[in-house]
Amino acid sequence: MKKILLYLEGNRAQELSLLGACERMVEHQDHRITAVGIKDTLPSGNSLYDEIIQIDDSIKAYDTLQLCELLEQLHLKHSYDIILFPASPLGRILAPRLAIVLHTGLVADVTDIVVNGDVIEMVRPAYSGKLMAQIISTSKGPLMMTVRSGVFTSKSTMLKETQYTSFNSVTQGSKISLLETHDKPSSKDIRDSKVLISGGGGVLEHFDRLHELAFVLNAQVSASRRVVDSGVVQRKIQVGQSGKTVSPKLYIALGISGSVQHIEGLKNVETIIAVNTNKHAPICSLATIVVEGDAVAFIEKLLNKIKITV
Numbered sequence: 001m002k003k004i005l006l007y008l009e010g011n012r013a014q015e016l017s018l019l020g021a022c023e024r025m026v027e028h029q030d031h032r033i034t035a036v037g038i039k040d041t042l043p044s045g046n047s048l049y050d051e052i053i054q055i056d057d058s059i060k061a062y063d064t065l066q067l068c069e070l071l072e073q074l075h076l077k078h079s080y081d082i083i084l085f086p087a088s089p090l091g092r093i094l095a096p097r098l099a100i101v102l103h104t105g106l107v108a109d110v111t112d113i114v115v116n117g118d119v120i121e122m123v124r125p126a127y128s129g130k131l132m133a134q135i136i137s138t139s140k141g142p143l144m145m146t147v148r149s150g151v152f153t154s155k156s157t158m159l160k161e162t163q164y165t166s167f168n169s170v171t172q173g174s175k176i177s178l179l180e181t182h183d184k185p186s187s188k189d190i191r192d193s194k195v196l197i198s199g200g201g202g203v204l205e206h207f208d209r210l211h212e213l214a215f216v217l218n219a220q221v222s223a224s225r226r227v228v229d230s231g232v233v234q235r236k237i238q239v240g241q242s243g244k245t246v247s248p249k250l251y252i253a254l255g256i257s258g259s260v261q262h263i264e265g266l267k268n269v270e271t272i273i274a275v276n277t278n279k280h281a282p283i284c285s286l287a288t289i290v291v292e293g294d295a296v297a298f299i300e301k302l303l304n305k306i307k308i309t310v
């Protein structure tokens with residue numbers, strides 16, 4: 001039986017991506033999935049997990065030294081075959097630290113998994129996205145990876161009778177002191193938005209208009225790398241291989257050609273509307289609806305229509 005450990009941080013999109021990655025690896029094998037995390041990041045009641053382990057309340061979410069020590073002890077007790085972390089700021093610190101103490105390898109930022117018999121190939125962008133590396137672990141230790149949010153999704157709907165336990169075996173006290181805290185200004189993440197109004201080279205000069213449409217549709221604005229590289233918007237809203245992977249219900253692509261690198265960032269999008277002056281642009285072959293024409297005219301017409309309806 002394959003034993004899998006997932007580290008949860010209370011972010012649903014991350015959690016579904018981790019579960020989807022598990023399902024890809026062990027779909028036809030006997031397996032047991034355990035989720036671990038600090039209080040308030042874990043589901044309650046019956047869930048998609050066989051077991052949920054709550055970490056001792058005294059350990060803080062930022063204390064990667066103590067968390068690592070605890071996860072090491074957990075692994076020594078249960079000998080997991082696979083350990084997965086979200087490719088989040090915390091996961092990117094915690095996972096390599098744990099891989100070192102467990103004497104195993106780690107593949108960071110996994111965006112795809114290919115299973116060939118018993119061999120699991122982990123795919124991740126390399127050299128700033130210039131190639132997709134397929135990596136096989138030859139280590140005897142657990143298979144470890146950090147998984148990008150939004151690249152996998154769980155198909156599982158069957159809730160299990162989850163067993164709840166807690167784990168308190170940290171031996172050393174914390175070596176990290178919290179000196180002061182500052183409130184972070186709230187900034188929304190494009191990965192959390194159900195509707196994205198995304199702009200590319202075709203709307204470079206009129207990018208501000210996208211915000212008007214986003215406002216009335218309760219959406220967020222994202223962009224192709226062309227717009228980011230032109231300095232019009234910040235990289236944090238870039239969709240694609242070297243940007244973020246998004247899974248909104250609706251993706252409105254305005255003046256975006258649909259390069260391979262851009263499409264790489266669209267996973268499990270329900271509906272794509274492509275507005276482009278060139279109906280043969282690659283994005284149009286992916287889109288549910290293609291509007292051939294000027295994207296700025298499209299925004300104006302849609303805004304007028306919405307205003308009239310409201």
Ligand SMILES: Cc1cc2nc3c(=O)[nH]c(=O)nc-3n(C[C@H](O)[C@H](O)[C@H](O)COP(=O)(O)OP(=O)(O)OC[C@H]3O[C@@H](n4cnc5c(N)ncnc54)[C@H](O)[C@@H]3O)c2cc1C
Pocket residue numbers: 128129130199200201202203223224225226227238239240241242243244254255256257258259260261262265275276277278281293294295296
């Ligand atoms: C290593 C590497 C990583 C990369 N990573 C990413 C990434 O993460 N994300 C990403 O997006 N790109 C990425 N790129 C860049 C990618 O290859 C393309 O250059 C980029 O996606 C092009 O952006 P675009 O389609 O918005 O712009 P363009 O290529 O300029 O396309 C503009 C489109 O708008 C249409 N158009 C023009 N005028 C109008 C108008 N008035 N109304 C409507 N349509 C109009 C055109 O027909 C065209 O289809 C990467 C490239 C490399 C080499």
